[in-house]
Amino acid sequence: MLARVVAFLFLVLWLPTHAAEPDLLEPDKAFRFSARVLGPEALEVRYQIARGYYLYRDKFQFSVQPATVELGAADLPPGELKKDEFFGEVRTYRGELRIRVPIAKASAAGGPVTLAVTSQGCADVGVCYVPHEQTARLNLAAAGAGASGSVSDAPGGLFSSPAAGSSEDDTVIAKLFHGNFALLLLSFFGFGLLLSFTPCVLPMIPILSGVIVGRGAHVTRGHAFSLSAAYVMGMAITYAIAGVLAGLSGAMLSAALQSPWVLGSFAAVFVLLAGAMFGFYELQLPAALQTRLADASNRLPGGHLTGVFAMGALSALIVGPCVAAPLAGALLYISQSRDVVLGGSALFVMALGMGVPLLVVGASAGALLPRVGPWMETVTRFFGVVLLAVAIYLVAPLVPRAVEMLAWAALLVITGIFLRAIDPLPTSARGFDRFAKGLGVIALVAGIAFLIGALAGSRDVLQPLAGLRGASSPAAAPVVFTRVNSMDELDRAISGARGRPVMLDFYADWCVSCKEMERYTFSDPQVSARMSNVVKIQADVTANAPEHQQLLKRFRLFGPPGIVFFDPEGREIQGLRVIGFQPADRFAKVLDQVLAFERVAQ
């Protein structure tokens, strides 16, 4: 009854005043337009053509402002052949259309451009639209500034994966990779080189130097180099295996490596190693096993090398969790390509990149590494401190900030005391002692600063005393996200954000880089100012419920960290994903691009 009355009312009241006419979409809705920067040499224009509407292939016109940028001939897909009573055979497009438009000439500085595309289409009901111009503002990257106009995390940027994912996109991605195999390996090598500057690789240096110095005074430069090469090989092959596994499995690996348990236990291992460095005890295999190993290696030619090789493999496992967060992007990339050879070789060259400083240490055996003596003791102690620092670094995202600060305070103060910061120096002290005392005082003061800061309620590791500046600077309000737990909730949140770009952040309690993002990036005033202009949605997938897996699958993510952006029309902005930790300045640039992604209506 109710339904019938309502239906009747609708029928009567919605009857148009004039004769019934087809309900036609306005051209911007019939032919939804978007564009993005594919890379330094091409743009992509995308149309979502409503059902019952079509565009003519031969009616497209592309232009760009300013004139310093020139476009090449657009790469129009063949389209559907349509026999037209009047025009003969014409080619038309329906549904989704992507057109690659090469950039023939770009200004070196990059910067914003306005792309205008004129298209002409019709509706099946028997009307045609006049040629319609739609424009988009895009940001071109400066020449040589990077892979594309889209700033992304190093490896993450290489695989801006499509949103809803048709199989066609897969082949496009795969093609991209096959074409640039050498280039890809090169970028992974560079990535490894960058990783070697993270504290993660530091623990490897004492291990390696221990190996080399352990050979005694008669180590030649060549021998030392081959030892370190063997060590790096062991490490590289371990990573290659990880790469193959990632290629096969689809990389929950990095997620597994980031669980609090794994991080916690590895931090414990580092503390243990540090203890050994300080000489509290000696870490060594049981004597029986050791002799057997020594025997075996002495019998084999190059047996030493085998042992060193195994050491390398072991160290790769040990520092694995430390580099897991930056590695997440690489593993994800490999698992998306599902290419075992690629995965293996990519991680292999990445590990070689990481090993470069180690090879340098090895090659300079005589020069850089100290001989046995009091020096050696100082160096091992130094590395002990470094190991403890790495341990703190590992667990920092998991513990309250105050605990982290107290840990730093303890480390610094105790180190300072060991450097005799408050012992009186004899007047006859050597230069080195004075230098060490200077360092000790610095460490002590810094440690005290941390201690005071932590006790005074400061929670900023970089400015522990900021809270004491009197007028307490207003703490950046924590970023408030709308939580979504399922596809439905996500879709509702996105459609509810009409007119504003949307940022979707995948988060989990165990995700270290997510916490780093929260702590160091989102809290940055530059970033939070920009973030206030986007609708912020967060999917907490800690529980890993089926709905969570669906969400991840939709965006082809295997787990957090991952930030996906949507334009004001609710479509994913391709190529702007952020995978892994990104410092505030780079993330601010990404946000600028997101905010620039507004479609300029005619």
Next chain:
Amino acid sequence: MKRAREWVLIAVVGLAAGAAGYGYNVWRIGPAEQTRQGLADLTGARLPDLDGALQSVAQWRGKVVVVNFWATWCAPCREEIPMLVKLQQKYGAHGLQLVGIAIDRPEKVRPYAAEMGMNFPVLLASLDGIELTRRLGNKAGVLPYTVVLDRDGEIARLEVGALKEARIEALVAGLL
């Protein structure tokens, strides 16, 4: 009790639907004032004919005027041209005046008009010509679009898309 609630619900939903429908029509048709302005723009616009002389629709006031917006690149427009030619042939003597406004280039229109034996004036408009129709209800800006004016110059009909021969003929015959 339950029944009463149902009726309240019906009333509320009905009111909401009514308001929405009314609003939709206001939005779609536009206030009368807007239509009036749109009509004045259309009849007052001075557009070149195929010989380059400026013409305006206002000059045919007193006749039943059918203004047809079309283009050679628009297949559904081409489909109805022969029918319009026939209509002009049949009722021209009785006071019907067909006027074509082509959103097109003259070098395309001239040979086509000759080929089809178009027996009524064709005026040329650039892409902006479509703007003349927007205030008359052609929100989406599509072709073909037809405006029928009676002898007093008032709007008798606005038609989006292809015309039905029988219907337009009946309408025109009634107005003459």
